Amino acid sequence: MKAAVFYEHGDASVIQYREVELPEIRPDEVKIEVHYASLNRLDIFVRNGSPALKIPLPHISGSDFTGRVVEVGSKVKEVTLGAKVAVNAAKFCGKCQQCLRGEQSLCRNFSMVGEHSWGGLAEYAIVPARNLQVLPEEADCRKIAAGTLTTLTAWRMLSSLANVRPGNTVLIPGAGGGLSTAAIQIAKYLGAKVIVTTSKKEEVVKALGADYVINYIDNPNWSNEVWKYTKKKGVDVVFESVGEATWEQSLRSLAKGGVLVTAGATTGFKGKTNIGLVFWKQLRIMGSTMANRREFEEAIHLLLNGTVEPVIDSEFTLEETQEAEKRLEVPDRFGKVLIRVRGCQTTE
Ligand SMILES: [Zn+2]
Incomplete structure (x- = not known):
């Protein structure tokens, strides 16, 4: 099969479009013909490599894709041949204590499709059958591939962890990527008032449902604006994925008893925390990665019923993956970068 593969870590130039051989599937796995994939920060992280991440090379990344089985x-019961499917990239053992209580993203043997095993930036991919959700034939495989990982991540953060309720105020700093644009739509769906900081496309952010948009270039001390807008109360929930650049002001924006939930740190991992603020205001700081099986299924429903409409920045072919990964790192990108593999077609 053809794949976007890399034989060494480095910048986008290490990606090669070439023929590779896929291994045999195991009894609990399925082989998927990939229709559409979308890129995430994780793909860049895996490609760049780090001392903490030991993966065998060559590697094929891609943790967000749709296709057909x-x-x-031999032991697969969850799906049948020919099924159109969405993929949850979070691999879990199904046997540990966390898995048994339904918290698969906390699995002791947790790993990711596209990180610890080959992913979807290829004509075919192999995944455990329990990581799939069967889609209706009429489902838009492009839209689902654009939104699966971000929607399930944002859904767990806002719904399960931060427990957002109607009337809450949610702050989303640094909107521009797939995760934050999904978060705006989910926070609105849950009945919250949404404050967003961004440097671009303010009108698009408003169209997604944001009630109040702060340009952080014009307002570098944007937490003061949040303070004014909330009449000196602060926000109930901060949806963090920016990290170091926004961490301090994100914490400062919280109301008493507020919760900050984080699932990323694109600008760095060393956020400054005023501990006094944490105990005096009785704040909670929560981390989140991917989602459990139930939240994955719910996320797919939110995409199928149009509650979340993924924002798409650009689309490339599999052969153009190198260009696509460069696009992901361009500062003016807004929304998801898609990879069209086979496209949304039926198999022969
Ligand atoms: Zn487990």
């Missing part, structure tokens, strides 16, 4: 392992 073309081969099923």
Whole structure:
């Protein structure tokens, strides 16, 4: 099969479009013909490599994709041949204590499709059958591929962890990527008032449902603006994915008893925390990665019923993956970068 593969870590130039051989599937796995994939920060992180991440090379990344089942392992019961599917990239053992209580993203043997095993930036991919959700035939495989990872991540953060309720105020700093644009739509769906800081496309952010938009270039001390807008109360929830650049002001924006939930740190991991603020205001800081099985299914429903409409920045072919990964790192990018593999077609 053809794949966007890299044989060494480095910048986008290490990606090669070439023929590679896919291994045999295991009894609990299926082989998927990939229709559409979308890129995430994780793809860049894996490609760049780090001392903490030991993966065998060559590697194929890609943790967000849709396709059709073309081969099923002997023990697979969850899906049948020919099914159109969405993929949850969070791999779990199904046997540990966390898995047994339904918290698969906290699995002791947790790993990611596209990080610890080959992913979807290829004509075919192999995943455990329990990581799939069957889609209706009429489902838009492009839209689902654009929104799966971000929607399930934002859904767990806002719904399960931060427990957002109607009337709450949610702050989303640094909107521009797939995760924050999904978060705006989910926070609105949950009945919250949404404050967003961004440096671009303010009109698009408003169209997604944001009630109040702060340009952080014009207002570098944007937490003061949040303070004014909330009549010196602060926000109930901060949805963090920016990290170091926004951390301090994100914490300062919280109301008493507020919760900050984080699932990323694109600008760095060393955020400054005023501990006095944390105990005096009785703040909670929560971390989140991916989602459990139930939240994954709910996220797919939010995409199917149009509650979340993924914002798409650009689209490339599999052969153009190198260009696509460069696009992901351009500062003016807004929304998801898509990779069209086979496209949304039926198999022969
Ligand atoms: Zn487990």
